[in-house]
Amino acid sequence: MEEPAVYDGSLPEEGFSILFVDGVRRKECLATIRDEETGYVFEGAFLSLGAGALRVDYGRFNTIGESLVLSKIERLMAFRGFVPSEVWLGFKPLRIEGELNVEVNRYMKEELEARVALLALKEAPATLMVCDGTLSRKLRGTSCLGFIKSIKRLYIDASYIDLLYSLRPGQRSPILKIHYQQRQEDEEKTDKYTWYIKLSQHEGLHGLARVEAFPQKSLDILRRLADLSAGILPLFVGESFQDRRSPQNLLPIGRLEMFLRLHLGDHNIIRREIEKFFHV
Numbered sequence: 257m258e259e260p261a262v263y264d265g266s267l268p269e270e271g272f273s274i275l276f277v278d279g280v281r282r283k284e285c286l287a288t289i290r291d292e293e294t295g296y297v298f299e300g301a302f303l304s305l306g307a308g309a310l311r312v313d314y315g316r317f318n319t320i321g322e323s324l325v326l327s328k329i330e331r332l333m334a335f336r337g338f339v340p341s342e343v344w345l346g347f348k349p350l351r352i353e354g355e356l357n358v359e360v361n362r363y364m365k366e367e368l369e370a371r372v373a374l375l376a377l378k379e380a381p382a383t384l385m386v387c388d389g390t391l392s393r394k395l396r397g398t399s400c401l402g403f404i405k406s407i408k409r410l411y412i413d414a415s416y417i418d419l420l421y422s423l424r425p426g427q428r429s430p431i432l433k434i435h436y437q438q439r440q441e442d443e444e445k446t447d448k449y450t451w452y453i454k455l456s457q458h459e460g461l462h463g464l465a466r467v468e469a470f471p472q473k474s475l476d477i478l479r480r481l482a483d484l485s486a487g488i489l490p491l492f493v494g495e496s497f498q499d500r501r502s503p504q505n506l507l508p509i510g511r512l513e514m515f516l517r518l519h520l521g522d523h524n525i526i527r528r529e530i531e532k533f534f535h536v
Contacts, residue, residue, distance in 0.1 A: 262419065268383065276312065278387070286300075301356060307327070308325075328372055373398075391470060400469070402467065404467070456490070
């Protein structure tokens with residue numbers, strides 16, 4: 257979408273605000289249920305999920321108490337091929353057909369996190385919203401950005417790898433267009449745009465993150481979002497003593513994850529209640 261060159265990011269104007277959205281999950285207990293009448297065995301797990309939105313106002317001191325827009329905690333009992341007829345111990349039944357982790361991650365992204373993101377935009381409208389991970393199809397039509405901190409695949413041609421190596425903090429790569437993959441995203445059928453930003457002074461691909469967005473009304477709007485992401489997101493990079501996943505795990509996202517995990521409840525107590533439920 258742009259010439260193969262290094263592009264400088266831009267800093268926002270006064271009054272700029274940004275919403276960070278992320279989710280966490282915890283497996284409380286694996287479970288196997290046997291149907292006494294048919295003899296069928298169903299495998300699954302009890303899980304606790306959390307998602308929240310944190311608003312940061314640029315140029316001022318932000319505390320967790322003031323910045324937390326909303327948070328949601330859900331309990332799921334996900335079983336392959338089996339749906340209990342009622343809620344057990346506050347865990348909502350979820351029938352899955354495929355691999356457990358894949359199905360739960362899809363639920364997290366498409367149901368819980370997307371719902372929190374849309375609610376946050378209504379309750380605390382911000383200039384920009386950044387969701388941790390790839391974008392949910394339910395966020396089409398928004399200016400939300402997906403922040404992918406793990407570089408598992410290069411969307412840029414290998415002949416331009418030196419361009420990525422030359423990036424400095426506050427700079428980005430050209431914007432690339434990603435065509436939807438029919439096998440994986442048949443329900444979406446929506447192209448996305450992506451670019452790479454440099455978060456820290458680390459050499460090579462370390463300190464690099466990928467950002468993605470849905471189509472905007474014009475290429476100028478898309479460029480504006482890309483420039484802002486390259487200029488702003490490096491400001492939220494922490495040190496290793498603050499987060500062992502730095503620089504990729506931005507401080508607001510890390511603090512939001514910490515808050516959500518604290519509010520999932522005590523794992524030992526929850527597991528004990530599940531075990532008592534099945535063995536009484």
